[in-house]
Amino acid sequence: MATALKKAPKKPVAEAGRTIAASRQGARTAKAAARREAILDAALDEFSARGFAAARLDDVARRAGVAKGTIYLYFKDKEALFQELILFQLSPVVGAFESALASDLPLATIVDQAIEIFIREIYGTHRKEVMRLIISEGPRFPTLAEFYYREVLARILKAMRARLARALDRGEIADDVLIRFPQLLGAASVLAVIWQGLFDRFEPLDVRAMMRVYFDRLFLRARGPT
Secondary structure: OHHHHHHOOHHHHHHHHHHHHHHHHHHHHHHHHHHHHHHHHHHHHHHHHHHHHHOOHHHHHHHHOOOHHHHHHHOOOHHHHHHHHHHHHHHHHHHHHHHHHHOOOOHHHHHHHHHHHHHHHHHOOOHHHHHHHHHHHOOOOHHHHHHHHHHHHHHHHHHHHHHHHHHHHHOOOOOOHHHHOOHHHHHHHHHHHHHHHHOOOOOOOOHHHHHHHHHHHHHHHHHOOO
8 A cells, every 4th residue: 555655656757747838839839829929910010011022021020020930830931921911810800701691691682791701801901901911912913913813802703603602592683793793892892901001191081881782782773673
């Protein structure tokens, strides 16, 4: 029995050691994730201020409060950093749009939800700067435009076409025009982002009201005569 009493503490000690090691590993992981997010936030600020071509990783590092070499621990080069910025900023929003479009709610309700997602998650945040960067830099850097199309636009267009096809089957729209040209549904959001960046200080735009009017007119025509 005495021998058993001496050996008993070994198991708790081992478990405590594993707990401490796991805790330390968790702290290191959290620190690495926070550093990576700080680099991405700094990259958005730097790209927005200077554009993709003129932005330097030295300045991204300075904004993030890290050494330049630290960036290469997470990202291969500036293009990889920009691509990851697109995913980091917009993938959650794309997922929100996909979820809304996949629901069986009436089409009008889904449109209202999509407007609110855009205003809350893109227009009202720094995410709109990613859209501006693609509009301004995409023609000069086609690989970035291709990446944005594949990871953002293609997913949203696919979800929109699927929901519009169901709308056509249900009689919510009268023809397949919007299925063939779902880009029309995104035109108002592009206008809103461009206007806000260039002209909002001269003539502020009520984006929510504008988008509701736009979609009301678009779907009124799409529904056909009543």
